[in-house]
Amino acid sequence: MGAVLLFPATDAIGASCCGGGSASSLVLPKFSDSMIDISFDIETYDGFWDQGGEYIPNPEGSDLMQYRLNSGYARRFGSRWQGSAILPYVWNRNNYTGIRSSTDGLGDAAFSFWYEAFDNVMCIWKVRSLEDLKPAAYFGLTLTVPTGLSPYDDIGNSFDVTGRGFYRLDGTVNMEKTIYPWTAGLLLSYGTHFERAVNREYGNYIKPYHKTLGDRRLATISAGYTYNLPMMNTITATAAYSYLDEASGTIDGSEDPATGFKKRSASVTLAYATMDKDKIYKIAWNKSINSDGWGENFPTTGIITLGASYVFR
Amino acid sequence: MSFARSISYIFLLSIASCGNIIDDLSPSGEDKRASIEIGTEGFGVGQLAPDFTVSDSLGNEVTLSSALTGSKGIVFYFTMWCPYCDSHQENMQSYVIPDFSPDIKFYLVDYVNDSVENCRASQVSNGYGNAPFTVLADTQQKILTSFKATMGTTIVIDSGGTVLMNEEYKKTKLLEILGGLQ
Numbered sequence: 244m245g246a247v248l249l250f251p252a253t254d255a256i257g258a259s260c261c262g263g264g265s266a267s268s269l270v271l272p273k274f275s276d277s278m279i280d281i282s283f284d285i286e287t288y289d290g291f292w293d294q295g296g297e298y299i300p301n302p303e304g305s306d307l308m309q310y311r312l313n314s315g316y317a318r319r320f321g322s323r324w325q326g327s328a329i330l331p332y333v334w335n336r337n338n339y340t341g342i343r344s345s346t347d348g349l350g351d352a353a354f355s356f357w358y359e360a361f362d363n364v365m366c367i368w369k370v371r372s373l374e375d376l377k378p379a380a381y382f383g384l385t386l387t388v389p390t391g392l393s394p395y396d397d398i399g400n401s402f403d404v405t406g407r408g409f410y411r412l413d414g415t416v417n418m419e420k421t422i423y424p425w426t427a428g429l430l431l432s433y434g435t436h437f438e439r440a441v442n443r444e445y446g447n448y449i450k451p452y453h454k455t456l457g458d459r460r461l462a463t464i465s466a467g468y469t470y471n472l473p474m475m476n477t478i479t480a481t482a483a484y485s486y487l488d489e490a491s492g493t494i495d496g497s498e499d500p501a502t503g504f505k506k507r508s509a510s511v512t513l514a515y516a517t518m519d520k521d522k523i524y525k526i527a528w529n530k531s532i533n534s535d536g537w538g539e540n541f542p543t544t545g546i547i548t549l550g551a552s553y554v555f556r
Numbered sequence: 557m558s559f560a561r562s563i564s565y566i567f568l569l570s571i572a573s574c575g576n577i578i579d580d581l582s583p584s585g586e587d588k589r590a591s592i593e594i595g596t597e598g599f600g601v602g603q604l605a606p607d608f609t610v611s612d613s614l615g616n617e618v619t620l621s622s623a624l625t626g627s628k629g630i631v632f633y634f635t636m637w638c639p640y641c642d643s644h645q646e647n648m649q650s651y652v653i654p655d656f657s658p659d660i661k662f663y664l665v666d667y668v669n670d671s672v673e674n675c676r677a678s679q680v681s682n683g684y685g686n687a688p689f690t691v692l693a694d695t696q697q698k699i700l701t702s703f704k705a706t707m708g709t710t711i712v713i714d715s716g717g718t719v720l721m722n723e724e725y726k727k728t729k730l731l732e733i734l735g736g737l738q
Contacts, residue, residue, distance in 0.1 A: 291639035293683070294646055302637050302669060302678040339636070341670035341695050349578050389579050394724070396579050400706035401636070406579055440585025445706045448588045449723045497728050500647040501640050501708070540639050 269315040269327040270357055270381060270417075272520055273364050275554045280315035280329075282525075282550030289545065292505075292538035300533075304340040309333060311350060313550075323359045328352065333391065333405040344402035348392040351406040355385040366421035378420035385434075387411040395441045409456050410437040426467035426479070434459045436492070456502055457490025475518035483510045504541035506531055512548075523552040599703040599722055605713045606702040613666070613676040613691040624715055628659045629737045632711040633689075633725065634700060636668045637678045644708060644725040645684070651727055653688050656734050664689045667700040712737075 271278050288307035290300035301307060310333070317327035331350030337343070358381070365379035391406015392398050413434035420427050438455035442448060467481035484507070491503035510529035516522070527548040531538060592600045599606070607620045623630050633648065635641040645664065653662055664684070669675040675693035679685060694700055703711055703722060712721040712733050721733050 291642070293639065293642050297683075299637075299642070299682055302681075303674060304670075305668070339668035339670075340674050342668050342697060389581065391579055393579050395583060401708070402706075408579060408583075439583050441583065442585055442588055444724045445709075447704060447723070448590065450589065451585045451587050452726075453585070494726055494728075500727065501643040501725070504639070540643050542639060 269317045269329055269355070270383075271317045271319055271325045271327070272554060273359070273361075273379075275319065275520075275556050277316070277318040277555045278552055280313070280317070280550065280552040282313045282315075282548055284309075284311040284313065284331075285547045286311070287545045289533055289543045291542045292535075292540065294500075294540050296505075296536045296539045298533050298535050298537075298543065302339060306336075306338040308336040310336070322362065325357050325359070327355045327357075330390070335402055335405065337402050344400075346403045346405075348403070348405040349390045351391040352388045353385050354388065355383050357381050357383040365419075366423065366426075368423050370422060375422075376420070378418040381415075381417040381419075383413075383415040383417065385413040385415065387413070387434075394445055395439075395443060397443070397446050400445055407456070409439060411435065411456075411459075412437070413459075413461075421467075421469075424469045424471070426465075426469065426481070428463070428465040428467070428481075428483075430461070430463040430465075432459075432461040434461075438493075452495045454492060454494050454499070456492040459487065459489040461485065461487045477516050479512075479514045479516070481510075481512040481514070483512070484508075485510070501540075503539075505539040506541045507537045508532070519556075521554045521556065523554070525550045525552075599705075599711075599719065601719055601722055603719050604717050605711075605719050608699050608702065610692050610694055610699060611672050613672060613679050613693055615672055618663075618690070618692060620713075620717065623661060623663070624713070624717060627661045627715060629712060629714045629720070629734070630661045630663060631730070631734070632663050632665050632692075632699070632703070632705075632709075632713075634665045634667060634705045634707060634709045636707050637666070637682050638707065640708060642682065644710075645687075645689070647727055648725070648730070649687060649689075652730055652734070655731075656738070657688055660734055660737065662689050664691045665694050665699055665705070666691055667694040667697050667705075669693065670695050 269280050286309040290298060292298055311331045313329055313331045315329040317325060319325045330352045333350040334347040336345050360380040367375050389406050389408045389410060392403055393406050393408025394404055395408045411434050413432050415432040417430045435458045436456040438453055440451055441454050442451040463483050463485040465481050465483035467479050469477050469479045471477055486507050488505040489503055492499045508529055508531040510527055512525055512527040514523055514525040529546040531543040533543045592602045594602045597604045597606055605620060609619045612618050666675045669678055672693045675691060679691045708724045710725040714720055714737060
């Protein structure tokens with residue numbers, strides 16, 4: 244029986260006002276050949292934390308939503324190596340009392356390579372030795388490609404934005420240990436954006452400059468419980484807590500005050516898997532905490548994710 | 557496996573065929589600004605700013621000429637009361653306005669609310685009730701449209717009505733341009 248990794252929707256960064264549509268990660272179970280994964284995110288924007296961390300609700304009467312259809316494919320290249328690609332398609336729906344907008348486009352794509360530092364399935368039923376406590380460890384690199392529509396391309400206004408416009412490389416360590424029925428996980432990630440030239444903003448050509456976004460750090464801890472159903476099918480409930488921050492970016496070397504942020508969020512995921520783990524269905528709810536001090540300079544959102552995966556062996 | 561391969565091919569083809577819905581993956585730093593006929597009316601740098609008449613968040617009528625009266629220039633910042641806007645507004649309030657007010661007038665242009673009352677409510681709930689900005693209720697998006705602006709757009713107009721800046725907020729550039737008006 245192989246472990247099934249379904250990262251909670253923790254690093255999906257989206258904002259009707261500042262881009263979004265980033266994909267999350269996709270990891271193959273051990274001994275499987277490939278996998279397709281389709282998920283649909285429904286993200287509701289409640290308000291934001293200002294630069295001092297104070298929570299401010301959206302203007303009265305506003306209704307801001309982003310929907311993302313994420314298409315993913317993962318493939319094994321060796322017993323310990325695998326790669327994946329995720330491409331989101333994004334719909335922005337922004338309704339204020341004075342203006343309405345409905346736009347769509349590709350989001351930012353993510354391409355990942357993972358190394359698995361183990362050869363056997365690391366999920367166990369009983370601890371018999373110290374060796375049994377060794378977790379499944381994954382080391383990954385993810386390149387985010389700015390396929391989404393960014394403010395620096397030929398778009399009409401901020402409502403059209405579906406991507407951030409920057410390449411980013413993230414290094415991730417993910418450790419997970421399952422001693423049935425319990426699972427504990429820790430994910431740590433560090434990412435850096437690549438500087439780019441900008442010669443237009445929202446379709447208008449301007450005097451060119453160079454811009455980059457700040458480095459980002461993500462930490463997620465999770466705990467799960469697996470219920471065994473008849474026919475050896477399973478339902479796994481996972482709760483996770485995430486901390487994400489991104490340093491300020493620069494414009495021609497000077498700090499850009501609009502770009503740094505911090506965000507804390509919690510998520511709950513229910514995943515149903517068939518006996519041989521070839522079909523997985525999931526529903527997840529991710530929520531940032533709408534209170535002072537739980538984030539800075541970032542929208543507060545709730546995300547419901549519905550997803551399905553099929554594993555080829 | 558053939559099914560999996562098919563899916564991956566469809567995936568790659570969908571990226572390749574996205575055309576104008578995909579961002580420019582190798583952005584250019586080339587200066588492509590079109591030449592502008594100085595003195596004509598328009599939103600471009602060097603053009604004469606188009607006139608407008610709107611209400612501020614307290615119900616007072618504001619026109620381009622009334623805004624320019626008695627000042628060395630004006631600054632518009634287009635806000636939708638979002639974190640991105642808030643960070644710019646706070647930055648302007650801390651690092652720009654103290655050196656240039658009252659010679660230069662600073663305006664937030666709210667283009668997302670449908671009434672002066674809602675505009676005022678957003679101003680207060682976002683902590684700008686007593687801030688050194690006048691908030692304009694652009695309920696019909698007239699200013700937004702005539703300046704081809706969007707969230708974060710910052711516009712500087714000198715006392716003669718000429719547009720000196722029309723792009724996303726950048727503190728260094730704004731300071732440089734306002735310094736030239738003193």
